[in-house]
Amino acid sequence: MARPEKGRLWGALSVLALFSLALFFIWPVFAGPEKLGVSDWDWTLFQTAVPAKTIGEFWQFPLWNPWYCGGSPMLASPQSTFLSPFYIFVLLFGEVNGVRFIIAACTITGVLGMYFLARTIGLSRISSFLPPVVFIFSSWFVLRATEGHLVFLPFAFLPFVAAFYIRSFEKGRALPNIILSALFLVWIFFAGGAYPFPVTIIFLSFYALFSVISRKSLKPVINLVLIGVFAALLGAVKVLPSYEFFSEAPRKTQDTQYHSVEILKDALFSRTQHVMEQDKIFYQTTDETQAEYLQGFWGGKRPWGWHEYGAFVGVAAFVLYLAAFIYFRRSWIWLTISLIALIMSLGEATALNIWSPLHHLPVFSSLHGPSRVIILFVFAFSMAAGIALSSLEEGRNERGNILRRAVAALAVIVVLVEIATVSRPLLNDVFVDPKPPVVENEYRQIIIGDPVTMTYRHFLQNRGVVNCYETMNPPKKAAPYGDDTGRTNPGYRGEAYLAEGQGSAVIRRFTPNEVTVEVESQGSGVLVLNQNYFKGWMVKKGASREEAANRYGLVSTSVNAGKADVVFYYSPRSYRLGLAISIFSFVVFGFIAVRGLRKRAK
Numbered sequence: 001m002a003r004p005e006k007g008r009l010w011g012a013l014s015v016l017a018l019f020s021l022a023l024f025f026i027w028p029v030f031a032g033p034e035k036l037g038v039s040d041w042d043w044t045l046f047q048t049a050v051p052a053k054t055i056g057e058f059w060q061f062p063l064w065n066p067w068y069c070g071g072s073p074m075l076a077s078p079q080s081t082f083l084s085p086f087y088i089f090v091l092l093f094g095e096v097n098g099v100r101f102i103i104a105a106c107t108i109t110g111v112l113g114m115y116f117l118a119r120t121i122g123l124s125r126i127s128s129f130l131p132p133v134v135f136i137f138s139s140w141f142v143l144r145a146t147e148g149h150l151v152f153l154p155f156a157f158l159p160f161v162a163a164f165y166i167r168s169f170e171k172g173r174a175l176p177n178i179i180l181s182a183l184f185l186v187w188i189f190f191a192g193g194a195y196p197f198p199v200t201i202i203f204l205s206f207y208a209l210f211s212v213i214s215r216k217s218l219k220p221v222i223n224l225v226l227i228g229v230f231a232a233l234l235g236a237v238k239v240l241p242s243y244e245f246f247s248e249a250p251r252k253t254q255d256t257q258y259h260s261v262e263i264l265k266d267a268l269f270s271r272t273q274h275v276m277e278q279d280k281i282f283y284q285t286t287d288e289t290q291a292e293y294l295q296g297f298w299g300g301k302r303p304w305g306w307h308e309y310g311a312f313v314g315v316a317a318f319v320l321y322l323a324a325f326i327y328f329r330r331s332w333i334w335l336t337i338s339l340i341a342l343i344m345s346l347g348e349a350t351a352l353n354i355w356s357p358l359h360h361l362p363v364f365s366s367l368h369g370p371s372r373v374i375i376l377f378v379f380a381f382s383m384a385a386g387i388a389l390s391s392l393e394e395g396r397n398e399r400g401n402i403l404r405r406a407v408a409a410l411a412v413i414v415v416l417v418e419i420a421t422v423s424r425p426l427l428n429d430v431f432v433d434p435k436p437p438v439v440e441n442e443y444r445q446i447i448i449g450d451p452v453t454m455t456y457r458h459f460l461q462n463r464g465v466v467n468c469y470e471t472m473n474p475p476k477k478a479a480p481y482g483d484d485t486g487r488t489n490p491g492y493r494g495e496a497y498l499a500e501g502q503g504s505a506v507i508r509r510f511t512p513n514e515v516t517v518e519v520e521s522q523g524s525g526v527l528v529l530n531q532n533y534f535k536g537w538m539v540k541k542g543a544s545r546e547e548a549a550n551r552y553g554l555v556s557t558s559v560n561a562g563k564a565d566v567v568f569y570y571s572p573r574s575y576r577l578g579l580a581i582s583i584f585s586f587v588v589f590g591f592i593a594v595r596g597l598r599k600r601a602k
Contacts, residue, residue, distance in 0.1 A: 028427035041148030046456035049095040051082035069468035070478025071531035076241035083190035110156030117163040127390035134382035139312035154193035182230035236581035240574040251472035256300030259349040314418040320385035338380035474532040477553030501525020514569040536572025
């Protein structure tokens, strides 16, 4: 068999082996179908279910979410996930089962991406199996899944962003790889990667800086700028509405996260990673009020939940990481980025506080907790460890090749067993609660006692939650019908009403993006829709169309005497413009990328 054919066969077998390993690792999430997760899974299932309902029941593009905060943009939300290709699983299997397939798909994608990245930077065949095992099977991935942090899983696409960016340095292959890197960066953004996206930008920025130093060329910076421009164009359908949302309703976090070297040591090396087996200091105790707990939580006086810290890598992988310093000339970029990320993750717990200045920059000011940057440390850590193992596997001469490969394979197996035996059992507790029934009710908005864990359950009853969990939303002006205890609001006037003038207003058709109101007024008046006002609300009256008015924070329009149908609909200009730019960019860049890859194949 010719050498190229052997190489292709090895590649195919490697992909098959990694695919099978990833599927085996993540398989416990498929246990207990039709069951819900705990902690933030309520919010995640709600955010996942709203677009599915909008598309499947109303045949509309998910632009507006009337069930949240009194009405809030859906597409423009940085944490909206429905533009991700993996969202097809939700449309096929529903949100409860669909998210399981998304978790599995992200696991497999992350494992294959890390292998692709390892081979891209020149790691040997066997050693290339190490980075996927360390990065994806580390407890950070599993802990985010158990907590319902679906928007952290797009970190699985980071390896592809990095690999195609690095491949763009090669002569004659720059443009197709720049486009592919930008495409995966957009995928992170489309998948709701509110944290993976800015952390990926941090990685790319440092990698570009260090590549300029090592290559003595500005090409890495130029390529990075092109990736940013291309990503903005490809993702314009969400970028423009999100920018508009950020501008009108900025989300700035002022919290201080407690961290320490002791917590970091346990996060990386303690085999006890289950959230329920941690010290009570990580969670509210029975002898303190919620106000006391939250004061210490947000004020930096006590740790956050364990899932914010856990990132088990184990002793075996750490030994290989330390060995990377021996091969510093080959691994220095990855080692340097890993150390920067590690220091950054400690926040104010270290004298070299990198996080605070970064936290004052646009976009980064909306992020919670520096400990979340630990994921970037594990990413760079895994690559550095892989470089060390690869250097040992390659050796300096042909003698002992078989022995060195056997040692490399044994090292990969030891690391796999050490990490997987800690992380995989945590997946048994992802989905444990029974799914509540769907109740067909008339749409109304209410106040609930626990918006953190009950929003999805009320959504299934067609109830919008005014006192929402999220802080990024238009000013909440919608009036609730009542609360979840049965009390009614005496000031509630309906989901549509005449604020001025005499007459009646009845909703004839209610959909997320469009509401038809039959209004009968005895004179001139003002018709109000009980949804928070945000730029992009329009009104159709007969053949005329106009922008809706803002009446004390609610959507409204003037009406004349008589009986008529008034249609309120949400269609922001930023979406229409962004859609046109994205479609055009996908066509043009897709043609360029395919043409470039075909030339390479020839």
